[in-house]
Amino acid sequence: MSDASTDSLVLSDIGVTFGGLTALDGVSLSAGSGEIVGVIGPNGAGKTTLFNVICGFIRPDSGTISYRGQAMGRHQPHVLAKLGIARTLQGVGLVPGLNVVENVMLGAQGKTRSGFASAVFGLPRSSREEMRLRAQALELLGELEIAEHAWKMPTALPYGVQKRVSLARALIADPTLLLLDEPASGLSSDDMAELGQLLRRLRDRMGVLLVEHHMDLVMSTCDRIVVLNFGRVIASGDPDVVRADPEVTRAYLGEEVRTAEGGPGA
Ligand SMILES: Nc1ncnc2c1ncn2[C@@H]1O[C@H](COP(=O)(O)OP(=O)(O)O)[C@@H](O)[C@H]1O
Ligand SMILES: [Mg+2]
Missing domain, CATH: 3.40.50.300 (P-loop containing nucleotide triphosphate hydrolases)
Incomplete structure (x- = not known):
């Protein structure tokens, strides 16, 4: 992993609530140059909220964000480009x-x-x-x-x-850092495999933070993975460690049950 203070995006103890709902609860992570960091989790886990916090669309109730050692507190979205951070949003826009x-x-x-x-x-x-x-x-x-x-x-x-x-x-x-929110949503499995290969090529030029629902893309592409569930980090580490974590399996299994019983899935 790269030096967290000098060339990384560093989130410490981020908290976000919407009314009475805790969307993010003490989330910490880092993403450095030359690595692909995945953020996964079932629907409603807080992935998009986290993404929006990094982009400056949502102001966290607590916690700090820095990039390359520079504090990004209360930043506006347009600040990202000046810092060398680019993003895509969910959908295409x-x-x-x-x-x-x-x-x-x-x-x-x-x-x-x-x-x-x-x-x-x-x-x-x-x-x-x-x-x-x-x-x-x-x-x-x-x-x-x-x-x-x-x-x-x-x-x-x-x-x-x-x-x-x-x-x-x-x-x-x-x-220098590319933020992607669900780049694989709506893609065919062939397109998804090609996206994974492309991201691996990009890694030589920039860091990538990949927020993604699709477990297989993240597992096959990322160097490190952070798993969210109900707004908390429930696991993090290299793909093999995360894949074998029983709490991660449970989080995703719970989702399948909800989807099957609760009508249309994501
Ligand atoms: N603007 C909002 N107002 C109220 N609740 C929200 C808002 N955005 C997200 N939430 C809630 O916060 C939780 C996390 O949502 P989200 O970050 O979209 O999850 P994910 O992207 O992992 O599916 C969910 O329970 C969702 O309903
Ligand atoms: Mg989302």
Whole structure:
């Protein structure tokens, strides 16, 4: 594991309540460069809440967050890009009126001065910068093996392709840490396997925090895993240790029972 204070995202003792409901209860974890850290847990475990805390969408009631030794207390979402952190959200969230390349270029907004948004919306801009960004976007689309869709509108594309576009949009910011919330949701098992391989390749360039419901993707991809259940860390460690943990099995089994009895599952 990397040095927790200098090149990692470090969460200490994070607590979040919604009204009377405790969504996160004393959650601590770290994610460093060059490693893929998985956060798993059954539905309702608190994964998205944790993700939103890191992104600055939810302010924790207690605890601290730092990145590379810098405290991120009470940060706003736009601070992430400046710190070198990029994210995708659950779903895809692409802009329907822009083509694939333009959507990807939007991801660079936080780091460019003239702002790509101005380029897309026809305002004065640096065309040299726009050309550079377009080239980078096309390169990323090639890396994600969806270059043939570059000039199409995203709404016309299969869901799996849209998910890759949203990933490319995060990657164009050249993050040192990539945060992913359920990147595998809605993907076919082939797409999911390819996503796992892609994340392993990305690990050379950045740290990855993978918040994911799918146990198999996390097990096959992550270097370390943190398991949440009812807002608490119930296990953490390398995949083999977590897989063998009876409390983890129980947490996931409980979910199957609930799903079977309680109508439609996730
Ligand atoms: N905005 C909110 N208001 C009230 N309760 C919420 C809110 N967001 C999440 N919760 C609750 O917090 C718990 C954790 O939810 P969530 O973080 O979405 O879990 P997961 O992503 O692991 O499925 C759940 O019980 C959920 O119902
Ligand atoms: Mg969720």
